[in-house]
Amino acid sequence: MSDASILFDRLCVIGIGLIGSSILRAARERGLARTLVAADLSEKVVKRVEELDIADMVTRDLAAAVEGADCVILCVPSGAFGSVAEVIGAHLKAGAVISDTGSVKGAVVAQMTPFLPQGVHFIPAHPVAGTEHSGPDAGFAALFGNRWCIFTPAEDIDPAKLTLYREFWEKLGSKVECMTPEHHDLVLAVTSHVPHLIAYNIVGTADDLETVTESEVIKFSAGGFRDFTRIAASDPTMWRDVFLNNRKAVLEVLGRFSEDLAYLQRAIRWGEGDKLFELFTRTRAVRRSIIDLGQETAEPDFGRKHGE
Ligand SMILES: NC(=O)C1=CN([C@@H]2O[C@H](COP(=O)(O)OP(=O)(O)OC[C@H]3O[C@@H](n4cnc5c(N)ncnc54)[C@H](O)[C@@H]3O)[C@@H](O)[C@H]2O)C=CC1
Numbered sequence: 001m002s003d004a005s006i007l008f009d010r011l012c013v014i015g016i017g018l019i020g021s022s023i024l025r026a027a028r029e030r031g032l033a034r035t036l037v038a039a040d041l042s043e044k045v046v047k048r049v050e051e052l053d054i055a056d057m058v059t060r061d062l063a064a065a066v067e068g069a070d071c072v073i074l075c076v077p078s079g080a081f082g083s084v085a086e087v088i089g090a091h092l093k094a095g096a097v098i099s100d101t102g103s104v105k106g107a108v109v110a111q112m113t114p115f116l117p118q119g120v121h122f123i124p125a126h127p128v129a130g131t132e133h134s135g136p137d138a139g140f141a142a143l144f145g146n147r148w149c150i151f152t153p154a155e156d157i158d159p160a161k162l163t164l165y166r167e168f169w170e171k172l173g174s175k176v177e178c179m180t181p182e183h184h185d186l187v188l189a190v191t192s193h194v195p196h197l198i199a200y201n202i203v204g205t206a207d208d209l210e211t212v213t214e215s216e217v218i219k220f221s222a223g224g225f226r227d228f229t230r231i232a233a234s235d236p237t238m239w240r241d242v243f244l245n246n247r248k249a250v251l252e253v254l255g256r257f258s259e260d261l262a263y264l265q266r267a268i269r270w271g272e273g274d275k276l277f278e279l280f281t282r283t284r285a286v287r288r289s290i291i292d293l294g295q296e297t298a299e300p301d302f303g304r305k306h307g308e
């Protein structure tokens with residue numbers, strides 16, 4: 001490891017699932033920390049992380065894990081950030097950067113802030129990169145490449161620490177942008193949270209209908225439905241916590257979504273093909289602009305796992 005790439009002497013990651021294990025793998029591959037510490041409450045996960053050999057030290061003792069760390073990143077489900085912050089708060093080193101990877105920002109900031117001592121630098125972050133898989137085996141070093149990582153720091157954040165942590169995510173391959181937690185939660189409700197809810201709902205509806213159609217839903221499942229089943233296979237704990245912790249923005253977007261759905265329902269009932277055609281033309285242009293931005297490939301992958 002060349003010393004030139006080291007940003008943190010001791011990096012501690014808590015919650016070693018898809019995201020935490022990907023951060024550890026990428027940080028080791030790029031030599032971003034001298035020592036990598038991994039912590040998780042689950043005995044099974046700790047054992048597996050030891051077998052995978054993706055950290056220098058692995059423990060279930062969260063307080064001990066953060067001792068002396070100059071960067072601590074929490075990668076646990078959105079409902080667990082407060083309890084982890086409560087356990088580690090008093091053990092954080094003065095001057096350390098503390099961050100998270102939660103898919104929701106407002107509620108996570110509110111959960112953690114009361115337990116963070118003066119003198120640590122809290123930089124909430126959300127890597128907008130992931131898959132429907134979870135657990136330490138699902139992670140991979142390239143996960144964050146060419147993806148956004150959204151930071152939602154307070155206005156009085158130390159600019160030098162912000163630059164340092166930005167550099168960390170850029171070295172993981174991400175593009176970084178800052179915004180407020182409230183704005184983040186509304187944007188992600190539209191682009192990620194409600195789309196996941198729609199996938200859970202349509203797959204649930206199809207599953208209910210399956211008893212009527214005797215397996216035809218699965219047998220004849222077309223590409224569109226298969227894409228939904230990939231998303232609806234995402235981790236139940238994680239997504240339960242996303243919806244419970246981004247309630248306001250999700251309900252706001254769902255209200256708008258229901259109105260737009262009623263408009264389509266009416267157009268179908270009254271045979272108003274022009275209305276359907278106009279919308280479908282507009283949405284096709286949205287897809288094209290995403291591809292042009294280089295954030296998506298034109299080919300569907302039908303949920304293939306990384307490396308398959
Ligand atoms: N899965 C995805 O695609 C993405 C997830 N995120 C966010 O990152 C966070 C982690 O997600 P994943 O890695 O997918 O989850 P995961 O389910 O793969 O891993 C979570 C890990 O946290 C551990 N854990 C749970 N409660 C804990 C506690 N109180 N103390 C210590 N460890 C605890 C679990 O044992 C598990 O190993 C979540 O907040 C999620 O919303 C962010 C971007 C993408």
Ligand SMILES: O=C(O)C(=O)Cc1ccc(O)cc1
Pocket residue numbers: 102103127128129130131132192231
């Ligand atoms: O697998 C997918 O399609 C995702 O959308 C992954 C994802 C899940 C949660 C996030 O907060 C960010 C990205």
